[in-house]
Amino acid sequence: MKAATKFIHAGVHPDPSTGAIMTPIFQTSTFVQDGPGKHKGYEYARTQNPTRTQLQNALAAAENGKYGISFGSGLAATDTLMKLFKPGDEILSTNDLYGGTYRLMRKVWENYGLQFRFIEMSDASHISQHVTPTTRMIWIETPTNPLIRIIDIQACAAIAKKAGALLAVDNTFASPYLQNPLDLGADIVMHSATKYIGGHSDVVHGCVITNNKDIADQLYFLQNACGAVPGPQDCFLLLRGLKTLHVRMQRHCENGEKIARFLRQHAKVKKVNWCGFEDHPGYSIAKSQMRGFGGMISFELKDNTVEAAVKVLSSTKIFACAESLGGVESLIGHPATMTHASIPREERIANGLTDSLIRLSVGIEDAEDLIADLNQAIE
Numbered sequence: 091m092k093a094a095t096k097f098i099h100a101g102v103h104p105d106p107s108t109g110a111i112m113t114p115i116f117q118t119s120t121f122v123q124d125g126p127g128k129h130k131g132y133e134y135a136r137t138q139n140p141t142r143t144q145l146q147n148a149l150a151a152a153e154n155g156k157y158g159i160s161f162g163s164g165l166a167a168t169d170t171l172m173k174l175f176k177p178g179d180e181i182l183s184t185n186d187l188y189g190g191t192y193r194l195m196r197k198v199w200e201n202y203g204l205q206f207r208f209i210e211m212s213d214a215s216h217i218s219q220h221v222t223p224t225t226r227m228i229w230i231e232t233p234t235n236p237l238i239r240i241i242d243i244q245a246c247a248a249i250a251k252k253a254g255a256l257l258a259v260d261n262t263f264a265s266p267y268l269q270n271p272l273d274l275g276a277d278i279v280m281h282s283a284t285k286y287i288g289g290h291s292d293v294v295h296g297c298v299i300t301n302n303k304d305i306a307d308q309l310y311f312l313q314n315a316c317g318a319v320p321g322p323q324d325c326f327l328l329l330r331g332l333k334t335l336h337v338r339m340q341r342h343c344e345n346g347e348k349i350a351r352f353l354r355q356h357a358k359v360k361k362v363n364w365c366g367f368e369d370h371p372g373y374s375i376a377k378s379q380m381r382g383f384g385g386m387i388s389f390e391l392k393d394n395t396v397e398a399a400v401k402v403l404s405s406t407k408i409f410a411c412a413e414s415l416g417g418v419e420s421l422i423g424h425p426a427t428m429t430h431a432s433i434p435r436e437e438r439i440a441n442g443l444t445d446s447l448i449r450l451s452v453g454i455e456d457a458e459d460l461i462a463d464l465n466q467a468i469e
């Protein structure tokens with residue numbers, strides 16, 4: 091099945107009791123049984139809910155995976171994954187990681203004995219020297235946030251396999267339309283479905299997809315045992331979002347390219363990070379592992395100061411100044427004062443996050459309007 095057909099049909103079926111083509115919102119906490127233990131596959135809604143079941147199947151199909159497991163947020167999904175490990179186990183990750191994932195690892199799971207190391211991964215040949223006998227998982231994100239660096243998924247899968255470790259990919263930035271890590275050898279895919287999958291900035295959700303039955307069984311157990319489950323209304327919104335993922339992503343990619351090229355020739359712009367430029371260090375890997383380059387861009391101003399960046403952010407009329415990404419509307423953010431404000435300035439700059447760095451989540455409005463808006467804000 092090709093992408094468009096898959097996102098609309100795979101994993102879902104009309105409601106058997108009524109024929110409703112859209113999966114109903116099963117807003118119920120429990121299910122009546124004919125007698126003790128005699129039920130129709132549903133007992134209690136933390137354990138299973140029919141709206142959630144269809145969403146999990148649809149998400150699994152979207153990533154070419156067998157098993158989908160849904161959670162109340164992206165971080166709840168990642169938190170549950172950490173429970174696959176034991177004290178002393180190490181997770182090796184990248185130094186350009188989503189801030190909330192970093193916080194979960196360092197401020198929560200280190201207290202329970204898990205170990206984490208964060209290294210530069212855009213050159214995959216450096217990764218294997220950091221793998222130790224206690225490394226149980228390699229956790230990557232590609233493209234990264236907000237510097238749009240690219241990590242080679244196939245190379246990481248080979249390194250993980252050799253070390254007897256798992257490879258997990260946070261595929262939030264690319265979405266299942268642009269990149270399918272399981273096809274490239276990853277064991278686990280995680281999404282903040284809050285972003286492109288939901289696509290309309292109206293729901294918070296996370297999911298994990300895998301082909302490994304052992305991992306899936308452990309995650310279904312943890313989903314019920316720990317209980318970070320999404321409600322049925324949220325599952326419905328995601329089922330709806332998924333059906334238009336491919337058309338939205340096509341437009342995000344088209345608009346992203348137009349805006350990246352516009353910014354690059356602008357006299358007041360110093361540098362543009364977008365993985366579709368042929369001179370981007372990760373271009374050839376991005377080209378081989380992604381179907382398009384997406385709508386996430388960051389750029390630096392020639393006037394490399396916080397004040398100059400803040401002026402741009404407070405002058406846009408269509409781009410809304412907000413955290414998050416992946417919705418139909420364009421958003422603009424300033425990592426130094428927003429998402430990465432808690433990182434000391436020297437450390438932030440050493441990692442490439444300069445004072446004027448601005449991040450764009452390019453939406454699906456008319457590109458001409460978006461370009462005019464950025465132009466007047468930068469001028």
Ligand SMILES: *Cc1c(COP(=O)(O)O)cnc(C)c1O
Binds near residue numbers: 163231235282294
């Ligand atoms: C937003 C985000 C998360 C966290 O997801 P929530 O749904 O906000 O909990 C994780 N990874 C990436 C790349 C994100 O953008």
